[in-house]
Every structure is written in C-alpha cells, then in structure tokens.
Amino acid sequence: MNFEIxxxxxxLHIINSTHSLRELMKKIIELIRNKTGCEAxxxxxxxxxxxxxxxxxxxxxxxxxxxxxxxxxxxxxxLIRDSNGNPFVECMCxxxxxxxFNPSKPFFTERGSFWTxxxxxxxxxxxxxxxxxxxxxxxxxxxxxxxxxxALRVRNETFGLLQFNDRRKNLFTPAMIASFxxxxxxxxxxxxxxxxxxxxxxxxxxxxxxxxxxxxxIFVVDCQSLRVVDANKAASELYGYTHNEFxxxxxxxxxxxxxRSKLSIKNGDCRIxxxxxxxxxxxxxxxxxxxxxxxxxxxxxxxxxIRDITEQKLTEEMLLNTQERFALSVNAGRxxxxxxxxxxxxxxxxxxxxxxxxxxxxxxxxxxxxxHTYEDFAQRVHPDDLAAVEEKIRRAKxxxxxxxxxxxxxxxxxxxxxxxxxxxxxxxxKGEAVRMLGAVVDIxxxxxxxxxxxxxxxxxxxxxxxMNEGFALCEMIYDQTGKPVDFRYLNGNTAFARISGLPVExxxxxxxxxxxxxxxxxxxxxxxxxxxxxxGERFYNEVKxxxxxxxxxxxxxxxxxxxxxxHDITRRAVFxxxxxxxxxxxxxxxxxxxxxKSDKQIAAELGVTQRAISFHRTHILKKIQxxxxxxxxxxxxxxx
Numbered sequence: 011m012n013f014e015i016x017x018x019x020x021x022l023h024i025i026n027s028t029h030s031l032r033e034l035m036k037k038i039i040e041l042i043r044n045k046t047g048c049e050a051x052x053x054x055x056x057x058x059x060x061x062x063x064x065x066x067x068x069x070x071x072x073x074x075x076x077x078x079x080x081x082x083x084x085x086x087x088x089l090i091r092d093s094n095g096n097p098f099v100e101c102m103c104x105x106x107x108x109x110x111f112n113p114s115k116p117f118f119t120e121r122g123s124f125w126t127x128x129x130x131x132x133x134x135x136x137x138x139x140x141x142x143x144x145x146x147x148x149x150x151x152x153x154x155x156x157x158x159x160x161a162l163r164v165r166n167e168t169f170g171l172l173q174f175n176d177r178r179k180n181l182f183t184p185a186m187i188a189s190f191x192x193x194x195x196x197x198x199x200x201x202x203x204x205x206x207x208x209x210x211x212x213x214x215x216x217x218x219x220x221x222x223x224x225x226x227x228i229f230v231v232d233c234q235s236l237r238v239v240d241a242n243k244a245a246s247e248l249y250g251y252t253h254n255e256f257x258x259x260x261x262x263x264x265x266x267x268x269x270r271s272k273l274s275i276k277n278g279d280c281r282i283x284x285x286x287x288x289x290x291x292x293x294x295x296x297x298x299x300x301x302x303x304x305x306x307x308x309x310x311x312x313x314x315x316i317r318d319i320t321e322q323k324l325t326e327e328m329l330l331n332t333q334e335r336f337a338l339s340v341n342a343g344r345x346x347x348x349x350x351x352x353x354x355x356x357x358x359x360x361x362x363x364x365x366x367x368x369x370x371x372x373x374x375x376x377x378x379x380x381x382h383t384y385e386d387f388a389q390r391v392h393p394d395d396l397a398a399v400e401e402k403i404r405r406a407k408x409x410x411x412x413x414x415x416x417x418x419x420x421x422x423x424x425x426x427x428x429x430x431x432x433x434x435x436x437x438x439x440k441g442e443a444v445r446m447l448g449a450v451v452d453i454x455x456x457x458x459x460x461x462x463x464x465x466x467x468x469x470x471x472x473x474x475x476x477m478n479e480g481f482a483l484c485e486m487i488y489d490q491t492g493k494p495v496d497f498r499y500l501n502g503n504t505a506f507a508r509i510s511g512l513p514v515e516x517x518x519x520x521x522x523x524x525x526x527x528x529x530x531x532x533x534x535x536x537x538x539x540x541x542x543x544x545x546g547e548r549f550y551n552e553v554k555x556x557x558x559x560x561x562x563x564x565x566x567x568x569x570x571x572x573x574x575x576x577h578d579i580t581r582r583a584v585f586x587x588x589x590x591x592x593x594x595x596x597x598x599x600x601x602x603x604x605x606x607k608s609d610k611q612i613a614a615e616l617g618v619t620q621r622a623i624s625f626h627r628t629h630i631l632k633k634i635q636x637x638x639x640x641x642x643x644x645x646x647x648x649x650x
Contacts, residue, residue, distance in 0.1 A: 017045050017189070018196060022345070025200040027300065035065040038197060043067055048174045048181065050154075053162075054080075054107075055170035055201075059089065059097045061107055064170065073152055080104055087490055095519050101146045106159045107168055120411060125158040125187050127180040149175060156181035160190045162198040165414065165430070169201045195412075195432060199345065199451060227316040229261070232309065236260040239311065248318055250290035266294045287316070295320050348433070350384070350446040357382045366429065366452045368421030392418035392426065399431075407435050407443050416453070428457040479575040480509040486538055486570045487521065494538035496521045500571070509578045511556055526555050540564045540572050552583065559583035588634050596633075599626040603639050 020041055028034040039051045050068030054061040060081045063074055081097045082090040089097040099108050102124050111118040117126045117136070126132045129150040149157050158174040172194050174182075221228060227245035229238055241256040249256075249264060266286040288294045301314040346363025350356075359367070359382055367390045391399055395417040406413035413433040418426050433448025483501040486494050499517045507514050512525065522529050533551065540547050546565035553560065559580045567573040592600065595616075602612045609623045616623075627639065636642045 017041070017193060020045075021193060021196055025196070032065070034200070039065055039067050042172075042174075042193065046174065046186070048156075049176040049178070050174075052173040052175075053170060053197075054103065054173065055162075056168065061099065061103070061170055069175070070152070073148065077146070077148055080107070088487065102157075103159055103171055103173070106161050107171055109161075119187060119191070120409075121161075121191055123158070123160045123187060123191055125182050127156050127182055129155055129157055153177045155179045158182055158187060158190060160187075160194040162194050162201060164195075164198045164202050164432075165416070167202075169198050172197065192434070196449075199432075199449070203451070224315075227318075229256075229312075229314045229316065231261050231312045231314060233303070233312055234309065236262060245316070248289070248316075249287075255290075264288060346450045348446075348448055348450065350433075350448075352443055352445055355384065357384060357387065363450055366427070366450055367419055368423075368427070390419040390421075392420055394418075403433075406433070407446075410435065410437070413446070413448065427452055428454045478505060479577060480506040481573070481575050482506055483567060483573045484522075484537070484571065486534075486541055486572065488570075494534050496523050497534060497537060497572075498522075499525075509560075509576065511558070526553065528555055537564055537572050537574075541566050541570065550579070550583075585634075591633050592630060596626050596630050599623060600630050600634075600642070603627065603630070603642065 021038065024034065024037045024041060028037060035053050035055075039053055042048070043051045048068075050066070052066035052069060052074075053064050055064040060079055062078045062080075063069075066074055080099045080101065080103055082100045084090055091097055098104070105111055106122060106124050109122055111122045111124070113120045113122075115136075117124055117132060119125070129147075133147060133150060152175075154175040154177055156174070156176040156178060160172040160174075162169040162172060172190065174190070221240075222243045224242055224244055227248050228240075228242045229245060230240040231237070232239055237260045238256045241251075241253060243253075245256065246252060251259065264287050266288045285297050285299055286294055287297050296319050298317045298319050299314055300317075301312060303310060303312050305311070346366045347360045348363050349358045351358075367387075388396060388400075399415050399417050402415045403413055405411070413431070413435075415431050417429055417431070419429055420426055429450050430453045431448060431450045433446050435443045435446050438444050481501075481503045482499055484497045484499055487496040487498060489495045498519065498521045500519075502514050502517060504514075506512070506517070517525060522534070533549075536547070536549060544566045546563060549562040549564065551560045551562055552558075557580070558578060559582070560576045561579045562574050562576040564572050564574040589597065589600070598616060599612060602615065607615070609620045609627070613620045613623045631637065631639070631642065634642055
C-alpha cells in the first residue's frame with residue numbers, strides 16, 4: 011500500500027505540474043518504470059479508430075514498429091469491421107481495450123485487465139477461445155514472459171492502455187496489478203481533464219474568464235525585458251496595483267530578491283517553493299511560484315502562478331510531510347479524495363472534496379482532511395440520484411468491483427453541480443469490507459458542454475434533413491501507393507435517397523464501387539483532387555446505372571474526407587441531348603416556337619415559306635419526342 015500511495019502522490023504532482031500531453035505521458039512512464047523496475051513500459055492512446063503507442067520506454071524500435079497498430083486490416087489495407095461497423099482490434103491489447111474478457115480465467119482481473127507471469131505457459135495451456143481472440147504472440151516472440159495490460163478508462167470511455175513487459179518470469183503479484191489499476195484510473199482522469207482543458211482553451215473568452223477568476227495571482231512576463239505584460243484580478247488584490255499599473259512595472263518592482271528573481275527567469279525555473287515579494291505598500295511576504303514558459307513571435311514569456319504562503323509554516327512550504335504533499339497535489343488538480351472507514355463509519359474528505367460538495371473554505375480553514383459522516387454525503391446528493399448511487403455502492407461492495415457513478419449534488423445556495431465519483435473497497439482476510447478509497451471530480455462544465463453539443467447537433471440535424479438538395483459525407487480510400495481507389499459513404503440526408511433513388515441504409519458504410527461497380531476511375535480522382543487542394547469544385551455526372559444526371563458541388567470536409575450536395579438534372583440533360591440532334595435551322599425554329607411566335611411570324615423572320623416552317627415543326631416534335639408545341643415549350647421551361 012505504501013508503494014501505491016507514494017506513487018499516486020508523485021503521479022498527481024506530475025499531472026498538476028505538466029502542461030504538455032507528450033511531456034506528461036513521458037514523465038508518467040518514467041515514474042512507473044522507476045517505481046516498478048519493469049523492463050519496458052508503454053502507453054497506447056486512442057487516435058481515430060486505432061490505439062498506437064504514444065510513449066514507450068525500454069521496448070526495441072522494431073517491436074514498436076511491428077506492434078504499433080492494433081486494428082486488423084485486409085489485403086487492401088482497409089480496416090476489417092464487425093457487423094456493427096466497428097473496427098476489429100486485435101490481440102490481447104484489443105481484448106482489454108474493447109472489454110472482451112472472461113473474469114473466470116486466471117489471466118483476467120474482474121476489471122478486465124490482463125496479466126501473466128509466463129507467456130510461454132499461457133500459450134501452452136490456453137486456447138484462442140480462452141484468450142478471447144487470435145493473439146499475435148509477438149510479446150512472447152520477443153522474449154517477454156511477464157506481461158500486464160491495464161485499460162485507461164473513465165466511465166465507459168476508453169482513452170488507451172498501460173502496458174508492462176519484462177523478460178523475467180514471476181514479476182507481478184495480484185497486489186501489484188491492483189496498484190497498476192489504481193494508477194491507470196488516475197491517469198485516465200488526468201486525460202479526461204486534459205482533453206476538456208484543450209477544448210476550453212480554444213475559446214479566448216473562456217481563457218480570459220479562467221485567467222481572471224483564478225484564486226492564484228498570475229503574471230505573464232517578458233523574459234528579455236522582465237516587464238509584466240499581463241496580470242489577473244487576484245494579482246491586483248494581492249499586490250495592491252491596478253492592471254494598468256502592473257503593465258508599467260517589471261518583475262523587479264514586485265520582488266524583494268532582485269538577483270534571485272533575475273536568475274530564476276534566466277535559468278528557466280518553473281517551480282520555486284519559497285520566494286519573497288513586496289506589495290505596493292512595501293509589505294514583504296513569502297510566496298510560492300509555479301508556472302512555465304512559452305514562445306510567441308520570436309519572444310519568450312514566463313507564466314508565473316504565485317500563491318501567498320504567509321500563513322503556512324516552513325515545513326508546509328517545503329512540502330516535507332507526505333500527507334500535506336498529497337493534499338496539495340490533489341487540490342491543485344481539482345480532484346477530491348475520500349476515505350470511508352466502514353468499521354467506525356467515519357468518512358474523511360480532502361479540502362478539495364469539501365469544496366466540490368459545497369463546503370466552501372473559510373479564512374480559518376487549516377486542515378486538508380476533515381471527518382464527515384455518510385449522512386453528510388447523502389444530504390448533498392440530489393434526491394432523484396441518491397437511490398441509484400447507493401445501489402452502485404452496494405453492488406460494488408457485494409461484487410468486489412469498482413464503484414463508479416455520475417450524479418448531482420445540491421449546494422446550500424441551491425445551485426446544482428454534476429459529480430463523477432469513483433471508488434474501491436478494501437477487504438480483510440475474511441473478505442469483509444473494511445474501508446473504501448475513492449475520488450470525486452466536478453464535471454459540471456463537461457455536462458454543460460455535452461448539453462450544448464447535443465443541442466448544436468440537433469440544430470444541425472434539423473437543417474441537414476430539411477435541405478432540398480441531396481447531401482453526402484464520404485471518406486476517400488487509398489491503396490498502398492497513395493492512389494485514390496474508392497470512397498465510402500459516412501452520412502447522408504433524406505433528400506439523398508429521394509434524389510438518387512438509393513435508400514440511405516443501403517448506402518451508409520459501403521463504398522461507391524460496392525454500390526455502383528461501373529463507376530469511372532476519373533470520378534473518384536476528381537473528388538480526391540478536392541481533398542488534396544482544399545478547393546471546392548462543381549461537377550456534372552451521368553450515372554448510367556441509375557439512369558440519372560446530377561449537378562454536384564463538392565468540398566473538403568476533413569482529413570481524407572469530402573462532402574457534396576447534388577441536384578437531379580436528368581430532365582435538363584435529356585432535353586439538351588435531344589436538342590443537340592436538331593439542325594441549326596430547326597434550333598432557330600424551336601427557339602421562336604418556344605417564344606410563342608406563329609408560323610407566319612417565324613417564316614417572315616427567317617425569310618422562308620410557312621410550308622417550310624410547318625415541315626420543320628413536324629421534325630422538331632418528332633426528334634424531341636413530344637406531341638405538341640405547347641408540350642415542347644413546357645419541357646424547355648422545366649429543363650432550364
């Protein structure tokens with residue numbers, strides 16, 4: 011258990027101090043390898059429909075190259091899909107990622123993780139049916155005997171997979187695997203938050219709001235001149251300067267340690283546990299500084315997060331106490347932790363847990379972990395959600411599974427907040443539950459984003475279905491040389507079926523060659539050209555197999571994708587083909603007939619006899635295949 015707690019503490023510290031996904035994953039696997047002594051560690055993350063390695067340590071390059079992709083492909087390098095259209099993810103990694111497991115087998119845990127201390131013995135004693143899928147056996151071929159695969163999953167969303175490989179036998183124990191699963195839970199939570207953070211930062215308005223409402227003082231400093239280029243509201247309140255006054259200052263003006271401040275920025279120090287600053291009124295006070303650096307337009311800037319630590323003791327400032335470091339890391343990550351002692355019915359919450367449940371801290375708050383009762387928890391949960399939450403807690407205890415739930419809590423001010431909670435029971439030697447450890451995260455913003463997305467999709471769908479034009483979204487398919495050879499229909503509206511005559515359910519998920527085998531290659535190349543250039547183009551297509559002519563406008567709609575709207579111009583095309591069979595004189599006569607002129611007027615205008623005009627009229631009606639000049643005029647109007 012000490013291994014687990016210490017590792018989670020360091021893991022949370024990494025999560026809260028790292029701002030790049032690549033750097034975060036690299037530091038995580040380095041931490042795990044150092045703590046476990048495992049020979050090779052890797053993290054797979056979802057990319058499109060596959061799960062390639064995102065970061066590895068200890069694996070040979072050729073192993074990574076051969077094992078990087080998990081989705082099965084056919085001889086044309088196209089994804090092999092199941093009856094539901096989902097790609098088939100191969101090997102034991104695919105079992106863990108797709109929840110294909112049998113918990114009665116000794117190499118699967120109840121949560122669906124895979125582990126073995128001898129791949130040689132496993133392959134000799136287990137069938138493909140036992141292993142749930144055809145395995146590639148490359149781990150065994152590389153000489154790895156101890157292998158563990160742990161899914162990175164939050165709720166029902168799978169982000170990726172944590173992999174441990176070692177050529178030694180008997181490296182793992184059930185306790186270690188349980189610890190790996192706990193680590194994977196924290197990594198998955200971090201990925202969920204990081205993805206939400208990435209989406210949020212796309213909006214400058216949201217960024218500014220977060221900047222201004224942060225509890226910590228935030229400065230943006232030009233590393234060359236040391237001038238302050240931005241500061242938030244909390245900084246003004248702490249230091250006593252207005253925003254405009256800050257823009258006239260340098261970092262030297264607020265530092266009580268001029269040389270150290272200059273050296274810190276010059277050396278790129280991102281975290282300083284103790285430093286002294288001065289306020290506008292001259293007061294000197296201790297601060298803790300965290301942050302990072304970025305470059306823009308050839309200039310380098312520091313973003314500094316500054317926290318007043320006047321009220322803290324020096325031992326707290328230096329973070330020597332494990333419990334204090336643990337609480338600080340959790341609070342910084344907005345993850346609340348709880349421990350429920352079932353024997354005493356006491357529940358301990360971290361400070362961040364209290365904040366998430368509406369127990370707002372006060373100026374006298376000095377502890378990071380507070381005793382509560384189960385009733386404190388139940389009173390905060392929304393009445394409509396409480397029964398479902400308690401049923402999940404009861405089931406997790408009875409079935410020795412992970413407790414996981416989304417629910418609402420009501421704060422004293424009446425506001426409603428969405429919470430994601432996760433926990434795990436621990437049992438004594440008799441199998442009796444003695445305590446429960448877990449975490450809670452405020453996902454209100456995530457829920458609001460989901461609601462806005464659903465509403466946006468509904469508006470899009472209504473517009474999509476109300477279009478008079480046919481619409482199709484397609485994905486281009488290339489051969490191994492990069493040549494476009496086919497495309498697959500991904501979506502289409504109601505008008506698509508009405509105009510093309512092809513039911514949408516017959517089209518979606520299939521390729522154009524499956525639907526229309528005689529499609530000319532140049533038409534596929536034309537759509538590929540739209541994707542390559544990014545320039546929309548208009549086409550006129552005759553689809554002989556459908557007996558129709560279409561006017562199509564296509565544009566690029568993403569990587570390897572294009573969208574198209576189209577009209578049925580069959581009537582116009584057929585009419586123009588028939589007109590092309592007329593002689594020049596007949597076309598002149600036809601245009602005057604359509605204009606409503608009599609034979610006498612036409613004869614006078616063209617300088618011929620009325621008898622000649624009557625002759626031309628007869629031949630025109632015959633070639634156009636209509637019975638009267640009235641029908642000819644109507645057809646001409648409808649075909650324009």
